[in-house]
Amino acid sequence: MDPAIFTPERIFVERSVRDLNLTRRLLERWPSVPRMMVDSAREAADQLSREDDPVGAGKRCLLIARQRGPFVKRCPGTSGYICCGYRIINAATGCDLDCSYCILQGYLSNPLLTVYANTDDLLVQLEAFLSSGEDEFYRLGTGELTDSLSLDPILGHGRLLVPFFAGRTNAILELKTKTTRIEDLLGLEHGGRTVVSWSLNAKEVAEGEEHGAPPVVERLRAARRCQQAGYRLGFHFDPVIDFPGWEKSYRRVVDAIFEHVDPRSIAWISLGALRYPPALEEIIRRRHPASEIILGELFPGMDGKPRYFRPIRTWLFRKINDRIKEHDPDVFVYLCMESDQVWRQALGWSPGSMAALSRRLDERVRP
Amino acid sequence: MNTHNQQTRQRKSIPLSSVDLEDRFFVITFAPDLEALKNSLARVGMRYPPLVQEVSPDIHYRVVSGHKRILAARELGWERLNVDLARAEEKDLELFLGGLDENLGTRALNVVEKVLILEKLRHQFDLTEEEVLSNHLPRLGLGSDPQTLSLYLSLAGLEEEILRGLAAGELSLSTAHRLTSRTPEERLVFFRLVHRLRPGKNLQREFFDLLSDIGRREKVAIDVILSEESFSLPAADDDIPAPQRMKQIREILLRRRYPRLTEAMDRYERLRRQFRLPPRIALSAPPFFEGKDWRLSVAFRSREELERAREILGDLIDHPLLDRLLNFPSEKDEKS
Numbered sequence: 001m002d003p004a005i006f007t008p009e010r011i012f013v014e015r016s017v018r019d020l021n022l023t024r025r026l027l028e029r030w031p032s033v034p035r036m037m038v039d040s041a042r043e044a045a046d047q048l049s050r051e052d053d054p055v056g057a058g059k060r061c062l063l064i065a066r067q068r069g070p071f072v073k074r075c076p077g078t079s080g081y082i083c084c085g086y087r088i089i090n091a092a093t094g095c096d097l098d099c100s101y102c103i104l105q106g107y108l109s110n111p112l113l114t115v116y117a118n119t120d121d122l123l124v125q126l127e128a129f130l131s132s133g134e135d136e137f138y139r140l141g142t143g144e145l146t147d148s149l150s151l152d153p154i155l156g157h158g159r160l161l162v163p164f165f166a167g168r169t170n171a172i173l174e175l176k177t178k179t180t181r182i183e184d185l186l187g188l189e190h191g192g193r194t195v196v197s198w199s200l201n202a203k204e205v206a207e208g209e210e211h212g213a214p215p216v217v218e219r220l221r222a223a224r225r226c227q228q229a230g231y232r233l234g235f236h237f238d239p240v241i242d243f244p245g246w247e248k249s250y251r252r253v254v255d256a257i258f259e260h261v262d263p264r265s266i267a268w269i270s271l272g273a274l275r276y277p278p279a280l281e282e283i284i285r286r287r288h289p290a291s292e293i294i295l296g297e298l299f300p301g302m303d304g305k306p307r308y309f310r311p312i313r314t315w316l317f318r319k320i321n322d323r324i325k326e327h328d329p330d331v332f333v334y335l336c337m338e339s340d341q342v343w344r345q346a347l348g349w350s351p352g353s354m355a356a357l358s359r360r361l362d363e364r365v366r367p
Numbered sequence: 368m369n370t371h372n373q374q375t376r377q378r379k380s381i382p383l384s385s386v387d388l389e390d391r392f393f394v395i396t397f398a399p400d401l402e403a404l405k406n407s408l409a410r411v412g413m414r415y416p417p418l419v420q421e422v423s424p425d426i427h428y429r430v431v432s433g434h435k436r437i438l439a440a441r442e443l444g445w446e447r448l449n450v451d452l453a454r455a456e457e458k459d460l461e462l463f464l465g466g467l468d469e470n471l472g473t474r475a476l477n478v479v480e481k482v483l484i485l486e487k488l489r490h491q492f493d494l495t496e497e498e499v500l501s502n503h504l505p506r507l508g509l510g511s512d513p514q515t516l517s518l519y520l521s522l523a524g525l526e527e528e529i530l531r532g533l534a535a536g537e538l539s540l541s542t543a544h545r546l547t548s549r550t551p552e553e554r555l556v557f558f559r560l561v562h563r564l565r566p567g568k569n570l571q572r573e574f575f576d577l578l579s580d581i582g583r584r585e586k587v588a589i590d591v592i593l594s595e596e597s598f599s600l601p602a603a604d605d606d607i608p609a610p611q612r613m614k615q616i617r618e619i620l621l622r623r624r625y626p627r628l629t630e631a632m633d634r635y636e637r638l639r640r641q642f643r644l645p646p647r648i649a650l651s652a653p654p655f656f657e658g659k660d661w662r663l664s665v666a667f668r669s670r671e672e673l674e675r676a677r678e679i680l681g682d683l684i685d686h687p688l689l690d691r692l693l694n695f696p697s698e699k700d701e702k703s
Contacts, residue, residue: 050513080658295584297625299655309628310656311696339658345697 005181006096006151008062008113011035012044016066017117022155023064026115029154041065045110055287058111059096067091067116071125075144080302081337082351084270085358087140089126089173091116091157095147097178098211100288101239104145106280113146115155123164130171137362143176143197150179158185166191172365174234178213180222186229195267195365196226197234200257202249205241209291216253220260227265232365238272238336240316242296242308247319254323263328267364271317272336274298275307302339310342317346332364376451378416383448386419386428386437393420393463395470395487396434397479398534404439413440416449420462432466460492471506478522479534481507485516486523521547529558537561539568545575549589556590560602560616564609570617577620628655631696638695641688647672648679656696 007030015037017023027035038044044063051057071090077083094113095104116122130138142148142157152158158175165173166189175185176197185196198219201209206216213219223233235257240250257269274293276284284294298306307313321333334357335343343350351357417433430437431453440448453462467484470476476484488494488503500511509515522533522543529546532538538546538561546554557578561571578589585592593599601607601615622629635652644650647666653659665680667673683689691697 052517292583295580297627299628299657301655302658307657309625309631311631311698312627314698341659341694 005153006113008033009060010062012038012047012061012063012112014038014040014044014063014065017064020117020119022115022117022119026062026064026117026154038063041110041112041114044112048111053287054111055105055283056098058094059098059113061112063110063112063114064117065114066118067121071116071122072129072140077354078303078305078337081339082335082343082357083337083354084334084361085139085354086144087129087138088144089122089140089142089161090145091119091122091142091161092151092155093145096150097147097213099178099213100209100211100284100291101241101274101276101280101293103276103280105283105287106277107145113151115151119160123160126164130168136170137366138171139174139358139361139365140171141174141176141197143174147177147179148175149177149181149185149196152181152184156184159188162188162190162194165193168193169367176234176236178210178219180214180218182222182226185226185231190229190231192230192232192367195232195234196223197236198223199236199238200253201237201239202241202243202246202253204243204245204249205293209241209288209293217256220256224260227261231265232267233261233265234267235269236272236336237320238270239274239293240271240320241274241293242312242316243292246316250316250320251323254320254327257324258327263331266328266331268332268334268361269324270334270336271320272338273308273313273316275301275305275337277305281306310339313338314342314345317342321347332360334361376418376454378449378451380447380449381419381428383437383441383445385426386430386450387422388430388434388437388441390422390429392429392459392491393431393466394434395467395476395480395483397477397483398531399435399438401435401439401442404435405443408436408439408443413448416451418453418462418466419450420453431462432469460494463487463492467506476507477534478540479530481509482519482522482530485519489516489520518544526551526555526558529554532558532562537565539571541568542571542575545572545579549579553589556593560593560598563602564613564616566613570613573617574620577617577624581620581623631656635695638688638692642683642686642692644683645679648676650683652695661693 011027011030011033013023013027013035018037036044036047041063044061045054045058048054048057048061067090069090073088073090075083075086075088092113092115093104094111095102096113142161149158161173162185165171172193172195174195174197176199178199182196185194200216200219203216206213223235227233237250237253257266274296275298278300281294284291297309297312299309301307308316317335317338324331324333333347334351335347338346340350340352351360413436415433415436417436418431419428420431421427422429428450433450437448484507485499485503488499489496494503496513496516500513500516504511504516509519518540522530525533525543525546529538529543533540533543538558542561546557549557557575560574566574578592581587582589582592593602597619598616601612604612635656639650642650649662649664651662653661663680665673665676667676
């Protein structure tokens, strides 16, 4: 069952966006929620700085702000590992879900769930970016710094972006989520230019670590409905967690994917093992004292981020990939931020570079 | 204000036995070193009388300030002493802050004394967090961060034995804070290990975190782990120097916390030894076998030694196990 949709305890509004349409719509939606005008995101964040858990408090508040930087950025990737050449659309940051492993807990200087109200600028910037000729093809997504669909019934990013991408031949939009909030997507004209993706995990991880997210089987039911509406699908096993019984548990999730959807509609499945910036460990210990994910054998990688000892990652990836391939050898599986060595040892091949991986992924979704 | 009070307070001589030294309502002194004070009292007497509050006339006095002086006087066998009596209208908080000012002006407070002060201000005198943060935390040299206040307050519930170790600098503040999340048994057993071996701040923290993680993973309490022979025997063996015992304990903890890494490192060492490299040629795998950069260092003193090293490196490149080494750990190594 999908938990009740988000209602903020407090709303902060940057003065510069108070008259914009999205701001008005959001304030009308919650007439009784206390609101406060602020000059900047910093001023709103300062309001939470004395809370025992500013990150938790930030998830219960909404900041309506102006995106002053570029809406579209390159995914920063990580040094020393092969990345996929993704572009991020920063239409919102923060998330109302509370996954123990989420890097946003330590990543954002502003812990508030933030939505950028200057959506006209977003469309103008997207138009300019897609016409820039920087690359031949672009994969873009809204789900790096937030969940793409968790607040979609409220924010309407799907309604804004899916039709925008529908006629594009040089780009694909990916909406990544753990939720089942797809209703608005189902009736949209998408033109096959949107991939709806789900972050999936073993039942134990989904139940124990992904607080506020619906069970995996419900995510898969939502995926099936999107497939029926003609969308291409993506699945992301990220972060894969090493725990007693992981093999059987992940195998069940892989089996469930193929029970729920037609593999021909799967654009890609990615695998990424648990990794995080070093400072996140202390945050996980403090904010999620019952979580045992940090008890694995994690060591600093080439980028300084703790990640599982290499043979553990290799083994996790290989077993999950093998199971996927047993169902359908044509499904494209890739590793998220992994070394050439792990690619070869786990999947038996490697793209060798970001450019090559990016091309392979582009080919999956080019018109 | 304090000077004015001192001028108008009544001074009298009272039996030392009428001062209740167990009553620590105002007392912030913790684990005092009395020797210097005793010498001073023996030489020049009590030049500044302690301040006391009369609880029941002539029978029971509570120490407001000068607790150390009274303890020293008692150890010197004094039977009577001059004290200043707090006036009835003087409020407890006012007296406490006056005593605190006196202490801050004359000596450095130890960590536990700061804990006691903050605990009393917050919970005995019911000051708000805001008041403590803005008016008192900075006076103790602790800034005004709520997390610092929270850290100090959390330590108030630790056992006296542990607080003594904290005051003496044996136990670090951050490790003490970590101990607050454990049971009294776990705390004491861990503290006694620290007390015995005296590891530095970083090693204390590492020991605690390793034990804590092992305990969580194996669902065993820290005190139970430390009572196992593999830990208790080296810890108690005073014939072995403490640094060596700490190294031994750390090794056991690391093996238990990271079994797959330590097993792989053992296998790697066995493999590396098969190359029979001389001590002056060192070959190092990337840290944690993560990354591409291997390191090779050659120490030599002459052209002849360098030429010999070149031959050895040539043999290394041609060695049938080199690819296996460079791909270590592979699936083959995992199974071996």
